[in-house]
Amino acid sequence: MTLIAAHHLAVRRGRDEILSDVSLSVAPREIVTIVGPNGSGKSTLLRALLGILPAAAGRVSRKPGLRIGYVPQRLQVDGTLPLTAARFLSLPRRRAPAEVAAALERVGVPEVADRQLADLSGGQFQRVLLARALLTEPELLMLDEPTQGLDQPGEAAFYRLIEEVRSRTGAAILMVSHDLHVVMAASDRVICLNRHVCCEGTPRVVSNAPEYRALFGHGTQGALALYRHEHDHDHTHDQCHHA
Amino acid sequence: MLDDFLIRAALAGIGVALAAGPLGAFVVWRRMAYFGDATSHAAILGVALALATELPVGLGTLAVALVMAATVATLSGRGWAMDTMLGVLAHSALAFGLVAVSFLPSVRTDLSAWLFGDILAVSVPDLAFIWAGAALVLALLLWRWSALLTATTNEDLAAASGIDPARERLILTLALAVTVAVALKVVGALLISAMLIIPAAAARGLARNPEPMALLAALIGAGASLAGLGASLAFDTPAGPSIVAAAALAFLVSALLRRA
Numbered sequence: 001m002t003l004i005a006a007h008h009l010a011v012r013r014g015r016d017e018i019l020s021d022v023s024l025s026v027a028p029r030e031i032v033t034i035v036g037p038n039g040s041g042k043s044t045l046l047r048a049l050l051g052i053l054p055a056a057a058g059r060v061s062r063k064p065g066l067r068i069g070y071v072p073q074r075l076q077v078d079g080t081l082p083l084t085a086a087r088f089l090s091l092p093r094r095r096a097p098a099e100v101a102a103a104l105e106r107v108g109v110p111e112v113a114d115r116q117l118a119d120l121s122g123g124q125f126q127r128v129l130l131a132r133a134l135l136t137e138p139e140l141l142m143l144d145e146p147t148q149g150l151d152q153p154g155e156a157a158f159y160r161l162i163e164e165v166r167s168r169t170g171a172a173i174l175m176v177s178h179d180l181h182v183v184m185a186a187s188d189r190v191i192c193l194n195r196h197v198c199c200e201g202t203p204r205v206v207s208n209a210p211e212y213r214a215l216f217g218h219g220t221q222g223a224l225a226l227y228r229h230e231h232d233h234d235h236t237h238d239q240c241h242h243a
Numbered sequence: 244m245l246d247d248f249l250i251r252a253a254l255a256g257i258g259v260a261l262a263a264g265p266l267g268a269f270v271v272w273r274r275m276a277y278f279g280d281a282t283s284h285a286a287i288l289g290v291a292l293a294l295a296t297e298l299p300v301g302l303g304t305l306a307v308a309l310v311m312a313a314t315v316a317t318l319s320g321r322g323w324a325m326d327t328m329l330g331v332l333a334h335s336a337l338a339f340g341l342v343a344v345s346f347l348p349s350v351r352t353d354l355s356a357w358l359f360g361d362i363l364a365v366s367v368p369d370l371a372f373i374w375a376g377a378a379l380v381l382a383l384l385l386w387r388w389s390a391l392l393t394a395t396t397n398e399d400l401a402a403a404s405g406i407d408p409a410r411e412r413l414i415l416t417l418a419l420a421v422t423v424a425v426a427l428k429v430v431g432a433l434l435i436s437a438m439l440i441i442p443a444a445a446a447r448g449l450a451r452n453p454e455p456m457a458l459l460a461a462l463i464g465a466g467a468s469l470a471g472l473g474a475s476l477a478f479d480t481p482a483g484p485s486i487v488a489a490a491a492l493a494f495l496v497s498a499l500l501r502r503a
Contacts, residue, residue, distance in 0.1 A: 050399075
């Protein structure tokens with residue numbers, strides 16, 4: 001069973017083809033991470049899967065009635081808009097105060113309920129966004145660079161929280177990231193994207209793929225080091241393909 | 244009761260403020276101040292066209308404001324910086340409106356009433372038009388409140404929740420055009436965006452959530468209408484600018500309170 005899938009998806013902005021021939025799928029309880037350099041179309045892919053951007057070719061299919069929780073990349077709330085974290089959690093659907101408090105408690109920031117969204121730290125803000133996404137009891141959680149702007153301990157704590165969410169709620173997770181270091185360890189499957197799918201597979205397979213090394217080669221010693229000690233890779237499991 | 248021109252003026256001012264306050268909050272949140280300017284300045288062109296074709300003025304301003312708002316909404320994000328494009332549209336709408344008006348001797352003599360409002364001359368039908376328009380704007384905002392607010396916070400989040408941000412923009416555009424048509428008689432084309440922005444800005448510092456801010460903006464606007472009318476009587480000053488001046492003082496007080 002598949003929750004969401006892209007079939008030969010292409011997305012254009014003007015004449016520019018940002019994504020071409022992207023196929024992927026996410027199964028229940030899976031943690032799938034999309035990695036890729038800046039401008040590789042990672043956010044575009046998430047937004048196309050969500051239906052925010054139209055497909056220029058191919059299509060997106062979802063399990064009927066799929067509940068998605070979405071955590072966008074670096075949300076800016078205008079300073080002219082007064083908005084407490086608690087009120088934000090009630091958008092667009094009204095939630096009971098107890099439900100809001102429980103959601104904030106679950107992500108570890110019960111103290112921010114009455115604080116202005118604009119005054120929260122980066123880490124608190126990401127947790128509030130996650131709390132809002134979890135209120136819909138999602139079967140699929142989509143996160144766009146959720147740890148951007150967090151320091152290393154904050155980043156690690158956030159990924160632990162994500163893992164915890166998966167094991168508690170059973171939600172599948174599709175996230176975009178460029179901090180390979182942590183991501184590789186936490187994912188079941190990694191999709192390496194550079195306007196098309198360069199390679200795909202378990203973290204171990206991807207980190208050994210030549211396409212992946214061509215994209216991330218020298219800058220990712222740490223991420224590769226995580227897997228290099230298991231030098232038993234086997235190319236029959238390697239799903240990498242050139243576009 | 245409606246026989247008294249002062250009562251009619253007060254009711255007209257309150258009617259405009261009740262719609263302009265909450266809508267103005269969205270104008271402030273979405274940084275649409277110039278958008279309000281462009282739409283309201285176009286109203287002068289609407290007056291000229293309505294009088295030339297002998298249509299009701301309210302209808303003419305509404306139509307031109309709608310066209311202007313739609314033009315701005317369509318052109319946005321097509322290469323020009325938003326503030327440049329709105330600057331061009333706002334001022335050219337005003338200039339073309341003034342040129343068009345110069346062909347109509349009847350309006351020419353009374354131009355300042357269209358530019359700065361003529362609240363003391365509000366008739367009973369005018370009042371009905373104002374309150375009907377204000378009720379329409381408030382009904383639109385209430386109906387779409389949650390979706391509008393979500394789309395204002397973040398368009399992607401809204402889209403992911405099944406809200407179409409483009410549709411919500413259209414609703415605001417429509418509400419803005421109606422408000423302009425309704426407010427023209429009260430504060431005039433030049434000061435309509437002041438009634439949108441100043442009460443909302445004054446309310447910002449006093450509110451911690453969107454709903455109280457919108458409500459406060461309406462109350463501050465209504466208070467400013469009454470205070471401005473009173474000042475206009477006491478000091479024989481023009482009513483429209485006096486109302487805006489009163490709102491500006493409310494903003495000053497709110498800013499000082501926020502500091503304190």
